[in-house]
Amino acid sequence: xxxxxxxxLEGAAAFAVALLLLAFxxxxxxxxxxxxxxxxxxxxxxxxxxxxxxxxQEDLGDIHPASAAxxxxxxxxxxxxxxxxTSNAALYHSKDNADFLIAPVLQxxxxxxxxxxxxxxxxxxxxxxxxxxxxxxGFWGFSGNANLxxxxxxxxxxxxxxxxxxxxxxYDTGDRLTSAIGPAAxxxxxxxxxxxxxxxFAGYHFGxxxxxxxxxxxxxxxxxxxxxxxxxxxxxxxxxxxLQYSIYSVYGRDETRDVVGVNFIHQFNPQTFFSVFxxxxxxxxxxxxxxxxxxxAGVSLTLQY
Amino acid sequence: xxxxxxxxSFALGFAIYTLVGTGAYGVTPFTSxxxxxxxxxxxxxxxxxGNEHPASLHDVIEADxxxxxxxxxxxxxxxxxxxxxxxxxxxxxxxxxxxxTLSLEKGAMLFYxxxxxxxxxxxxxxLTAAITxxxxxxxxxxxxxxxxxxxxxxxxxxxxxxxxxxSGDVRIYKFDQSQAMAGRLVAWGGxxxxxxxxxxxxxxxxxxxxxxxxxxLGISQVNQRYHSPFIKPTGPPTAPKPPAAPGTTPYx
Numbered sequence: 286x287x288x289x290x291x292x293x294l295e296g297a298a299a300f301a302v303a304l305l306l307l308a309f310x311x312x313x314x315x316x317x318x319x320x321x322x323x324x325x326x327x328x329x330x331x332x333x334x335x336x337x338x339x340x341x342q343e344d345l346g347d348i349h350p351a352s353a354a355x356x357x358x359x360x361x362x363x364x365x366x367x368x369x370x371t372s373n374a375a376l377y378h379s380k381d382n383a384d385f386l387i388a389p390v391l392q393x394x395x396x397x398x399x400x401x402x403x404x405x406x407x408x409x410x411x412x413x414x415x416x417x418x419x420x421x422x423g424f425w426g427f428s429g430n431a432n433l434x435x436x437x438x439x440x441x442x443x444x445x446x447x448x449x450x451x452x453x454x455x456y457d458t459g460d461r462l463t464s465a466i467g468p469a470a471x472x473x474x475x476x477x478x479x480x481x482x483x484x485x486f487a488g489y490h491f492g493x494x495x496x497x498x499x500x501x502x503x504x505x506x507x508x509x510x511x512x513x514x515x516x517x518x519x520x521x522x523x524x525x526x527x528l529q530y531s532i533y534s535v536y537g538r539d540e541t542r543d544v545v546g547v548n549f550i551h552q553f554n555p556q557t558f559f560s561v562f563x564x565x566x567x568x569x570x571x572x573x574x575x576x577x578x579x580x581x582a583g584v585s586l587t588l589q590y
Numbered sequence: 591x592x593x594x595x596x597x598x599s600f601a602l603g604f605a606i607y608t609l610v611g612t613g614a615y616g617v618t619p620f621t622s623x624x625x626x627x628x629x630x631x632x633x634x635x636x637x638x639x640g641n642e643h644p645a646s647l648h649d650v651i652e653a654d655x656x657x658x659x660x661x662x663x664x665x666x667x668x669x670x671x672x673x674x675x676x677x678x679x680x681x682x683x684x685x686x687x688x689x690x691t692l693s694l695e696k697g698a699m700l701f702y703x704x705x706x707x708x709x710x711x712x713x714x715x716x717l718t719a720a721i722t723x724x725x726x727x728x729x730x731x732x733x734x735x736x737x738x739x740x741x742x743x744x745x746x747x748x749x750x751x752x753x754x755x756x757s758g759d760v761r762i763y764k765f766d767q768s769q770a771m772a773g774r775l776v777a778w779g780g781x782x783x784x785x786x787x788x789x790x791x792x793x794x795x796x797x798x799x800x801x802x803x804x805x806x807l808g809i810s811q812v813n814q815r816y817h818s819p820f821i822k823p824t825g826p827p828t829a830p831k832p833p834a835a836p837g838t839t840p841y842x
Contacts, residue, residue, distance in 0.1 A: 337698075337729055337732070340661075340679055340697075340698075341697065341729050342773070343678075343679070343774055344664070344678030344679060344697075344698045344700075344773050344774050344775045345678065345698050345700065345727045345734075345772075345775060345776075346727070346769040346770070346771075346772025347769050347772070348727065348732055348752055348765050348766075348769060349765060349766055349769070350763045350764065351763070351764040351765060351766050351767065352763075353766070354766035354769075358766065358769075374811075375811055375815070376808060376812060377811070377815060388803060397768065401749065401750060412806070414806070414807070422810075422811060422814070428802075428806070438737075439736070439737050439749075440737075451806070453810060455810075455814070462810055462813060463809055463810060463813050484796070486798060488798075498813075500813055500816050501813060509798070509799060509801070511798065511799050513797075518629065523797075525799035527799065529805075542804065542808065544799075544801050544804055546799060548799070550797065555774075555777070558797070568808060574812065574815050574816060577808075
């Protein structure tokens with residue numbers, strides 16, 4: 286299969302530029318038109334607003350003028366740690382190489398609307414993967430994403446373009462394990478049914494990753510479907526299926542990865558989640574070195590501010 | 591002499607407000623509502639004469655009834671036209687059938703009136719406004735619109751804007767969008783039809799499956815295997831092979 290990465294990259298870049306232009310031109314104008322007809326308004330808000338009581342803020346959030354908003358309010362920090370059993374630590378065929386994996390993640394995120402249609406979402410993560418027995422498999426590093434998101438109406442699908450870099454180091458050698466930067470795009474949609482007790486999600490994600498070493502240079506297409514059910518006020522069950530098809534430019538690898546899983550999530554408060562999860566991963570490949578299946582189960586705790 | 595823009599806007603807003611407010615549509619009145627969610631201590635009473643008693647899930651309440659919530663207590667009501675009202679803690683709420691008016695006497699509420707259902711009114715001690723298909727947050731002197739629009743005598747309030755009345759002074763302003771999906775009433779009870787991602791990332795329900803780990807693990811472990819001097823990659827005969835490290839024996 287012939288591939289012309291540069292052409293695709295240019296196409297993705299042109300698409301991103303076009304979306305950026307749309308974000309800053311018609312959206313801004315539309316908002317100005319919307320507000321110009323109001324009488325007696327004060328769209329900057331100034332200092333005129335009624336601070337809500339703590340109880341009301343707890344229920345509604347803090348309704349205050351945008352001009353009084355601190356830029357800090359658009360930053361969020363998330364810390365999570367997952368501990369999981371994996372039946373195949375080396376991810377090689379269906380080898381019985383069970384291990385216990387600890388994976389803490391620290392994430393900083395900036396997410397803010399640009400106007401009524403567009404928003405930006407930039408996240409950076411520091412990640413660590415430590416195996417209990419197979420310590421040479423452990424690694425750590427950074428990953429992130431910077432996306433421009435578009436949604437015509439709140440209930441319409443979300444369309445996004447962006448870039449996704451990552452850089453990981455091996456614990457065993459101390460050297461770079463892999464790094465890449467990838468233009469990415471996707472579309473997804475959530476649908477609330479059953480009076481809000483059930484949330485359906487479907488999404489498609491495309492990524493073109495240019496890797497060093499180039500063994501990981503690839504193009505991937507990912508489809509994700511999930512169903513989340515509210516069991517109790519703060520308890521949710523989620524089942525999901527993800528299919529990812531990747532074409533690697535080295536060794537002519539074509540891979541299809543299926544992931545099916547179930548999560549039970551308990552939300553202690555808006556800042557704290559605890560989840561119990563299990564999943565099965567089947568990675569089929571035309572190259573024997575890349576085939577694997579694994580079963581995993583574990584728990585995770587997430588704190589976010 | 592041309593009329594001032596502010597007067598035109600007021601006239602337009604008042605005309606629309608009056609049109610909607612007089613029930614120009616053939617609509618279903620808010621004769622009753624069903625309690626679809628309840629948290630802690632919620633009571634019902636009659637404006638006609640006391641008789642306050644605890645409310646229960648699936649109770650059907652009539653238009654002459656008020657609903658009262660205590661501290662850390664909340665309720666969700668659904669009307670026959672699928673309009674939804676989520677009532678916050680320490681709140682007194684009632685509704686009127688014919689004029690389809692949702693009245694907040696104290697506290698806070700979130701309302702969702704589906705587009706095409708005939709609209710209605712929002713009433714607080716400080717504010718009265720008309721709605722069509724709208725999702726918004728209401729406190730005693732502020733209404734913030736998340737989706738749709740709100741018609742007031744002072745103009746139309748669009749999504750992303752709020753109107754506040756303090757001692758008769760009115761201000762319409764863009765509110766801080768980082769707070770749009772904040773608040774327990776937005777997330778409590780699950781996503782609202784108009785904004786399925788209501789609650790954003792602060793609610794576990796909106797969390798997507800985290801399969802990022804499989805992208806990383808698959809790449810890293812398989813990558814290490816390809817770089818191992820002891821394993822010889824298979825693949826198409828024409829595929830390049832990684833060089834074996836000096837002094838090592840390639841896997842047979």
